[in-house]
Amino acid sequence: MSNIRFTRALVLSQNYHPEPIGSGPYMTELAEHLAAHGMKVDVVTNRPNYPDGHVPHEFRDGRKDLEIQHGVTIRRLKPTLINERGVVGRLIGEGMFLLRGLLALLFVPGRRRTVVVSLCPSIFTVLLGWIAAGRRSAHFAIVHDIQSGLAAGLSFLGDGRLLTWLRRLEAFALNRADVVLVLSEQMQEQLRRIGVTARIEILPIWIDTAKVAPQPVPRSNEIIVMYSGNFGRKQHLGQVIDMAERLQRQGSGIRIVLRGQGGEEQTLLRAVRDRKLSNVSFGPLVPAANLADSMAQADIHIVSQHPDIADFAVPSKIYTIMAAGRPFVAAAPEASLLWQMSEASDAFICVPSGNADALAQAMDRLARDEDARAALARNGRDYVVRLHDRNRVLDGFLDVVESAVEARRNAA
Template identity: 30%
Template structure:
């Protein structure tokens, strides 16, 4: 095999990726779908993506796509087919169901016009993406590979959203059907394996394909970034970056700011709970809300903080690993995880050695951990340094994409030569 063939192993293949989220979205699962599709396009595949309109994490459709029903665009060698859907400004079980229903209906009503795909890959969540992927794979008699980033059924049950119990039952039923129809199932963390197997999926058909770090290492000087942001060198800065939703339980940081006026708490990002949190934080002079940072400065802002925080509600035992965590590790700053023991986030923080775990929804416990790190800078620096080392060993982009290549190659090899019925 020539070098060219080695670097273009999917020449002549047509691949369809179904992912509600895609570039230009910079957080959540969108960057993973984007980098995966672009990687396969560079490897020779005619790669198509069926996606929603960009809306995350603000939960507002990006201005450039408002009013459009269907958009087809080329991005880095990938053909992206976008379909309009409802975007709920606030979360409830009914609004979430309408979001998923419009994604599902429009995706099935107007699927991409491509050659029959050799494989269909979808990201779960969203629920609609899993169902659409399964239906289109069955329609074309192509192998189907869902990649479980999270499970909507469990998330709905734990979300605190009104009506979440009924939504959880419906979501679990749909997920079970989609996963049981899969050729192989990818999961981003081994903790998902028992849950996927409980849906009736043979564990022998489950493959672990961890997410990778999709951001660049910090490049700007820490002091300069702090000065630009107005952060005094004498004031400890505690930063949360990413989605501000119900699941995150960010009230704990607002309450921590109220208990510790000498510590600056920064919430950077967007989400459907942003205004609720702003109202809760009224009158707090040591709490700032920042918009999402641009891609080229994101890790510089992370590295300028003293402590990075990831939070979840106490009712959430989340098997997924939030994308912000891999970015936190890259920044080289210590992490305080206010999450339940046993979930994917807690396991990754423990595995990395890059931070401390505290009980969720406990502002006093969170503050105690922050003060411990602030008062012991050598300890904080040592924990922070473990993050980039962990990324280099386990979360590199090349290694992550290679695992997906192996997953796709296994499926294609298994179906090689079989006529489509």
């Protein structure tokens, strides 16, 4: 980083600390990593509201809208929270973030700003990054979700004009970035299909393997299976309820714990009640400081993915589970990234998404085999330490930043 040390970086993300899941923790670590390497970092974000769509009491009055944490100056904006949290409501909220962000940029120091980083799933945030970068700064668009792909896969927009407009907007915004960073080769291919011709690099999800490490597993007479994270449509958690129903019918004795919040929470609670499932319980997300202990409370974790969105998003929780040294079963489309990772890491079992019978069978089989669970756990921990450790991945990001900044200077 010697060439860009002591210059300014601007990070634009609708999500940031203290949000416990989603992209917030990753953007927080990225901004703090830049600051730790000598850059003066400004962040423009929303007041925290994910995943439940409510701003915590201590952030509502705006007293925490300007803070400095770990060398990062954070400017928080009042979010526009639409009661109907479908894709149209989300787009309205994201559009308002763009407008409020433009105003906020007037108060963010711009002199000697070399780097602008924007996060998509919000393509409006990428547009804000392009405007903020102007002609002087290198713009890096990080794509964690491809919005048009998720909208099409979940049938939010159909195949009509709005979906076509969204794809064109994505291509327009991303083609104006110096570098687009995606999570996988599948996402890279999908962006090429919608017309993105900019430089694309793969920046995988990272995990702090020192902070999230294996903990002693509490001894219990029952096997605990846990899902932890957002309760949303793209998680396709209906198949987990179907699995629970089959396991209860079989008298397996497995207990399923669902920890999280999100738009599908009431639907899941209603399904458990209507089916009289005594083997399912719900709980809140735990604070980040207790994450490793929380992971250890489950004998097996579960990752659930909607079959139509595998190429447009990557469930980040898999890296946390592996770092914690826990085995898991993933329900995902065949030939997807998760299936490829299962073969490469030998750390988890994959079954076809939407096949509750296969999911129940895999869970029951793994629950009966303690040695298999231990082997998967060891393999997962080794895999993330080698390939997804936070410092390794973010140092790679710094290399990409430096090369792009140097190329921009040479072209000037």
